[in-house]
Amino acid sequence: MPPPKVLMVAEKPSIALAIASVLSHGQMFTRRGSTEVHEFEGMFRDSPAHFKVTSVIGHVFSLDFPAKYQDWSATDPFDLFQAQVVKNESNPKAHICRHLNQEARGCRYLVLWLDCDREGENICFEVLESSGFNIRDAYRARFSSVTEKDVLKALDNLVKPNRAESLAVDARQEIDLKVGVAFTRFQTSFFQGKYGNLDSRVISYGPCQTPTLGFCVQRYLQMNTFKPEKFWSLHPYIFHNGYEIQLEWQRGKLFDINVAMMFQKLVAQDGVLKVTEMSEKQETKARPVGLNTVNLLKVASSALGFGPQMAMQLAERLYTQGYISYPRTESTAYPPSFDFRGALSAQANNPTWGNYVQGLLTNGYHKPRSGTDVGDHPPITPMRSAAEDTLGNDAWKLYQYICQHFIGTVCPDCKYLRRKVEFSIGGESFHCTGHNVITKGFTAIMPWLAVSDKNLPSFIKGQKIEVSKMELYEGSTAPPDYLTESDLISLMENNGIGTDASIPVHINNICERNYVQVQAGRKLVPTTLGITLVRGYQTIDPDLCLPDIRSFIEQQITLIAKGQIDHHYVVQHVIQQFMQKFSYFVKKIEDMDALFEAQFSTLTESGRILSKCGKCLRYMKYISAQPPRLYCGTCEEVYDLPQKGIIKLYKELCCPLDNFELLLCSMPGPEGKSYPLCPYCYSNPPFEGIEALINTAKTGTSGKMGKGAGMPCTLCPHPSCPNSLVSQGVCACPECSGTLVLDPVSAPKWRLFCNMCNCLVFLPQGAHRISTTRERCSECDSSIIEVDFNKKTTPLEDGSTLHRGCILCDELLHSLIEMKHGRGFRSSRGRGRGRKVGYRGRGRGGKMMDPKMSFRDF
DNA sequence: GCAAGGTC
Numbered sequence: 018m019p020p021p022k023v024l025m026v027a028e029k030p031s032i033a034l035a036i037a038s039v040l041s042h043g044q045m046f047t048r049r050g051s052t053e054v055h056e057f058e059g060m061f062r063d064s065p066a067h068f069k070v071t072s073v074i075g076h077v078f079s080l081d082f083p084a085k086y087q088d089w090s091a092t093d094p095f096d097l098f099q100a101q102v103v104k105n106e107s108n109p110k111a112h113i114c115r116h117l118n119q120e121a122r123g124c125r126y127l128v129l130w131l132d133c134d135r136e137g138e139n140i141c142f143e144v145l146e147s148s149g150f151n152i153r154d155a156y157r158a159r160f161s162s163v164t165e166k167d168v169l170k171a172l173d174n175l176v177k178p179n180r181a182e183s184l185a186v187d188a189r190q191e192i193d194l195k196v197g198v199a200f201t202r203f204q205t206s207f208f209q210g211k212y213g214n215l216d217s218r219v220i221s222y223g224p225c226q227t228p229t230l231g232f233c234v235q236r237y238l239q240m241n242t243f244k245p246e247k248f249w250s251l252h253p254y255i256f257h258n259g260y261e262i263q264l265e266w267q268r269g270k271l272f273d274i275n276v277a278m279m280f281q282k283l284v285a286q287d288g289v290l291k292v293t294e295m296s297e298k299q300e301t302k303a304r305p306v307g308l309n310t311v312n313l314l315k316v317a318s319s320a321l322g323f324g325p326q327m328a329m330q331l332a333e334r335l336y337t338q339g340y341i342s343y344p345r346t347e348s349t350a351y352p353p354s355f356d357f358r359g360a361l362s363a364q365a366n367n368p369t370w371g372n373y374v375q376g377l378l379t380n381g382y383h384k385p386r387s388g389t390d391v392g393d394h395p396p397i398t399p400m401r402s403a404a405e406d407t408l409g410n411d412a413w414k415l416y417q418y419i420c421q422h423f424i425g426t427v428c429p430d431c432k433y434l435r436r437k438v439e440f441s442i443g444g445e446s447f448h449c450t451g452h453n454v455i456t457k458g459f460t461a462i463m464p465w466l467a468v469s470d471k472n473l474p475s476f477i478k479g480q481k482i483e484v485s486k487m488e489l490y491e492g493s494t495a496p497p498d499y500l501t502e503s504d505l506i507s508l509m510e511n512n513g514i515g516t517d518a519s520i521p522v523h524i525n526n527i528c529e530r531n532y533v534q535v536q537a538g539r540k541l542v543p544t545t546l547g548i549t550l551v552r553g554y555q556t557i558d559p560d561l562c563l564p565d566i567r568s569f570i571e572q573q574i575t576l577i578a579k580g581q582i583d584h585h586y587v588v589q590h591v592i593q594q595f596m597q598k599f600s601y602f603v604k605k606i607e608d609m610d611a612l613f614e615a616q617f618s619t620l621t622e623s624g625r626i627l628s629k630c631g632k633c634l635r636y637m638k639y640i641s642a643q644p645p646r647l648y649c650g651t652c653e654e655v656y657d658l659p660q661k662g663i664i665k666l667y668k669e670l671c672c673p674l675d676n677f678e679l680l681l682c683s684m685p686g687p688e689g690k691s692y693p694l695c696p697y698c699y700s701n702p703p704f705e706g707i708e709a710l711i712n713t714a715k716t717g718t719s720g721k722m723g724k725g726a727g728m729p730c731t732l733c734p735h736p737s738c739p740n741s742l743v744s745q746g747v748c749a750c751p752e753c754s755g756t757l758v759l760d761p762v763s764a765p766k767w768r769l770f771c772n773m774c775n776c777l778v779f780l781p782q783g784a785h786r787i788s789t790t791r792e793r794c795s796e797c798d799s800s801i802i803e804v805d806f807n808k809k810t811t812p813l814e815d816g817s818t819l820h821r822g823c824i825l826c827d828e829l830l831h832s833l834i835e836m837k838h839g840r841g842f843r844s845s846r847g848r849g850r851g852r853k854v855g856y857r858g859r860g861r862g863g864k865m866m867d868p869k870m871s872f873r874d875f
Numbered sequence: 876g877c878a879a880g881g882t883c
Contacts, residue, residue, distance in 0.1 A: 029882060075881035082877095089876075107881080136881055190879075197878030205876075223878050333883075345882090519880060526878095 020058070020065040021125035025158075026072060026117065026144050028131045031343075033072035035163035036130055040068065040172070051116035061126065071120055076136070077113050077143035078104040080190040082198070089206065094199040095603070098596045102191055114147040121148035127155040129178060130171075133392050135578060139186035141178040152178065161392050162352045185578035188588045192570055196595045197223040200561075200602070207606055209644065210655055212617035213624050215546065216531050216643045218660075223526075224567050225515050227554070230527045231562035232508045233541045234551035236500045243496035249277035251284060252488040253447055258474035261485075264290075267446035270492065280445060281489050287443035292480045294439040302431040302468060304459040306349040306388035307396025308422045310517035311510050313344070313415075316422075318502040318539045320465070321414050325502065325521030331415045332397070340408070341419050342398050345518050349388030352395050357382060357427055363402045364420055370462055374424060382427040398423045421462050428459035433468045438476050442484070449473060499540040512564035513571060549616050553609030557602055620648040620655070628666050630654075631676035631697055639664060647696050656696040657727065658682070667693045673738045674703050681762065682729065688777060688837070690770040691762045692731045693740050699727035704734055731758045731772040742772065745789055748799035748825060751836070752776040759789055759802070769824075778824075781833040783807050785818070794823035804830070 027033040030052050037045050037055035045057040054071040061068070080102050086092050106114055121127070127150040131137035138157075145155055156175035160167045200222035209217045248270040254263050271277045310329075317328035332344035351357075361382060364374045388396070399420045405413045436451040451473035460467040500508075505524065509515050515523050527533050532547030543551075554562040573591050576582045624638030630649040637649040637656075645664065647656040658664055659682045667681035672695035683691040707728055735741035746756040747769055755773025767780035767787045780787055785805040792801040806818045812829060813820060822830045 073881090074883070077881095079880085080878090094877095108883095132881090140881075186880085193878045193880085195878085199877090201877040219876055221877065225879065337883080516880070518882080522879080 020067050021061070022067045022069065022123055023061050023126045023128060024121055024124040024148070024150075025068060025070040025128040025130055026148075027070070028072065028137060028140060029074060030072045032130060032163060033070050036168055037068070037070035039163065039165045039168045040070070045070075050120070051112045054120060066126075069120060069124065070130075071116070073113050073117070073140060073144060074108065074111060076107050076140055077117075077147055079107045080194050081105055082194075089202055092202075094203040094206075095596070095599060097199045097202075098195050098592050098599070100195070102194060117144060117147040118149055121150055124150075125154065128158055128172075128175065129155060130158045130160070132394075133159050133161065135182045135186050138179045138182035142180070142183045145178070161348075161390070162354070162395055164352070164354050166354050167352070181580040182578045184584040185574040188574045188577055188584050188591075189570065191588055192574075192591050192595070193224060195592060196599075197221075199595075199599055203599070203603060204606075207610075208613060210646055210657075211610075211620075212613060213620050213622065213638075213640045213648075214642050215613070215617045218643045219530060220546075220550070221526070221530055222561075223523075224570060225519070226523045226526045226530075227562050228512070228514055228564040228567060229505065229509060229523045230532050230543070230547055231551055231554075231564070232505055233500050233527070233533050234543045234548050234562075236497060237543045237548060238552075240496045240499070245496070246272060246494045247274070248272050248492050248494065249274055250490045250492065251277070251281060251445070251447075252490045253284070253290065253442070253484045254486040254488070255290065255482050256485050257476070257482060260472075260474045262449050262473070264440060264447040264449050267448070274491075277489060280443075281487065283443035284445055284484075285443075285487060288484065290440040290442045290447070290482045290484060292438060292476045292478055292482070293441045293446075294437075295476060295478055296437050298435050298437075299455070300433055300435045302433070302458075302460070302466070304383070304386065304428050304430050305422055305425050305463075306386045307351050307426055308398070308419065309346050309349050309396055310344060311347075311506055311520065312349075313397055313419070314521065315503040315506050316418060317415060318506070321418065322539065323411065323415070324524070324535065324539065325506065326525045327411075328415065329518075329521050331412045335408070335412055335416055335419075339400055340403050340416055342396075342400055343394045344397050346394035346396060347391040347517055348393055349396055350390040351385055351388070351426075352390075355395060357385075360398055360400070360423065361427070363399060364424060366402060367420070369417075370421065370424060373462060377424070377427065383429055385426040396423075396426075424462045425459035428462060429456055431458040431460045431466075431468060432456040436473055438473060440482070499536070499542050502535065502539040502541060505541055508564075512568070514564055514567050545616050549612050550609075553612050556608050556612070557605040558598055561598065561602070621650055624648060627664070628678035628680060628696065629671075631672065631678075634676075637696075657700050658696065659694070659699075659727065659729070662689075670740065672698060674698065674735065679730070679740065683762070690768075690777070691760055692729045692758075692770075692772075693761065694727070694729035695733075698733060699729060702728040702733075707732065707734070729772075746772075746800065747789060747802060748797070750774060750776050759787065777837045779835040779837060780804075780824070781806065781812075781830070783810055790821065792821070794826050796826040797823060799823050799825055802830070 025036065027036060033053065033055065037057065040059055041057035045055045047053055047055045050071065052072045052074065054069055056069050059066060059068050082097065082100055083103050086097060086100050127148060129141045129144060131140045141157060145152060155178060157178045158171040158175060160171035201219065204222060205217065205220045208215065208220055250270045251266045252263055254261060313332065314325045314328055317323040318325065323331065329344065332341065335341045336344050358378065361374050361378055365371050365378060367374065397419055403416055408416055432455040434453045434455060437448055439446060439448045451471045452468055453470055454468055457467065502524065506520060509520050528535060531544055532550065533541045533543045536542050551562050560566055570591065573587050577584045577587050620640065624640040626636045627639035627647065628637055630637050630651065637647045640646050640648055644660060645658040647658060662682040662684045665681050667679040670679045671677065672679060675695065675697045677695050677697040679693050679695055681691055681693050683689060730740040731742055731745065733741040734743060736743055738744065742756060742758060745758045747759060748757050750757050750771040750773065753771060753774040755771040757769040757778055758772050760768050760770055765783050767782065767784055769778040769780060770776065781804055785807055787802060787804050789800045790803050793799065794801055801821050801823055804820045806813060806820065808818055811818050820829065824830045824834055
């Protein structure tokens, strides 16, 4: 009988590889799949076994609402709280689910090597579900590093997956989804399009991102309401043994000038300082503990100028290239088995700190400070040596810091002598201090943390010294500055907002949504939108933007993780509370709106005059802020426009159906297409069934029209309007089910573009005029086009300029056209997708043909 | 178009 098969699943491919390498002593067979599978023979629970080690790539599933809740306009956000939720595959293209199911076939046991935290426990159950394993045959390996010792120990001490912890994550997902989506949809819909200068594509809410924004706005409000106060302080100066020294007053600063002047008088009456006390104390500046993600992000932002998102991208790349250890970790304690000698040796040839490292290797390095072990991954350390030119400037800076920090952790502490001399005059005490470094320790490697020497002349106790100058210093208290990114990361960490991996995402979110801007010195300056939102929450329900909202959720799901309360009960309880908050927020939204009204301009006062309304025949205003729209002040109607592209008036032409003036939308760039549209038809398509077509064009799915999708003239089936698809369409698109239409403003670089995809076809360049005709090709039913060539460059033999023909069947025209795609050129040849393409698009039954054949010569 | 959490 063959030995039983054991399937092992890790959280990411690199861990699968590491575990397999340890267990197989490097003797494994690796094959590719959705993720790599490593196979080898070994021992499992004292019997021979065949191992297969593979991995997922993070979470297998993510939570969402079923399809019927996806349409914003057809769903009341309040209903989302009680809606069902479904688990979809996180990354359907990776086919992780199928992969696990296939690999599980014929396996007797499952061993789960996922990170040892709640999320890891949750992924265990995702793997169980995907693979179809019975939990009876599944085991959990608990490990905190992938060293041989740890891996073998974990395999000898297998436990069962922890369902309670996994359920806590399920609960968190459901609560975050429902709360976030309900509030986001409600406030987006409420404010969208209401104000002219408000960028309101999405006005999001989330239990992590909103408190994050709250921190930035809170600081802004503190700055704004700050009242400076004057203060006074006595600054005596002395000349002693060639040093000029300013002494510090024991009382620091006083906020009453009369009191300060009284002391000044007392001191002046005495006139002579007496040395009362001299002391020396050895101080220690401790070496750093191991580097975790949050601290790396803080240094990257404050010292290197990299935002968290950027820093993580750089770190990720250094990690995948093998230069540093895994960059997402909370722990600052090194595992007991950590190979310091090995890691240090890799740095021994570095031109900057190599000599110092060699010293540590020969004279002995220090045991690092203990730090904290959260049981996830070891601190971030360099894994191998690197050179600046192979890494590139930014990655090198980050790598350099990681090396310096690592070396710093095994260096001696910095020690210095602190000298203090105390004086008395007129009954008041003053002092001065000096520093003398004894041992540089880790500051030799991290020079920016060095203690600078400050020498003091020698004094004798009881000595009397003249005051050379007595200054009554007048100062003023200063407001705090904007939060730096580094401050924000600390606040998030201390308040339990986000995780090492998600903190950069939240910060990025509030920047991208235009709630804050990163300014010089990586300071976070809230925008009017960000400030108004937070002030709105503060007036309606301050909880909504306080970090407690996250701690409340965390605390509730911890009850599930501990197995104390049923998970459905907790979810229902928390959801009930948020439903109440939501109802109250909806009821009071006018209070927030009042703040918006004060900050943003109404539609009437914003925008510029653009085109005529077909109903009242007056001019409408074009509002360019997202989402772009037209506003008719007379009819008080808003007409949505395409989200992207530059909008202009189109030759003062009018739509024959509704009399609205036509607009031209041009996409940027040399290959950007231009198309006309009627502002009324765009949002209110006049022909039945057109929505499905529009949605196919915009999103590739059918259904109701979503935001940002509309009917331009290039999709309009109007039979006689000169701008409609029927008039401007030339032939079927060879790439999709769309139609190639003439770009009416492309002269002299005449071209056709597809009304559905980004397919582009260049027509004879430099022609005077190219237009469609009502005639059709007898061969392929395409529109015959008329070309008026330039006199000088006409290809026609008799020097004439006018030519009519089909771009596919007319030899001359066909030889003059060239096919290109909007994004990246792909040859249409040999793609073998087996599409069935016929003539469609012009609304008339034509002879079926395969345009792919006609385009074969491109 | 929406959350937060994994990982790439």
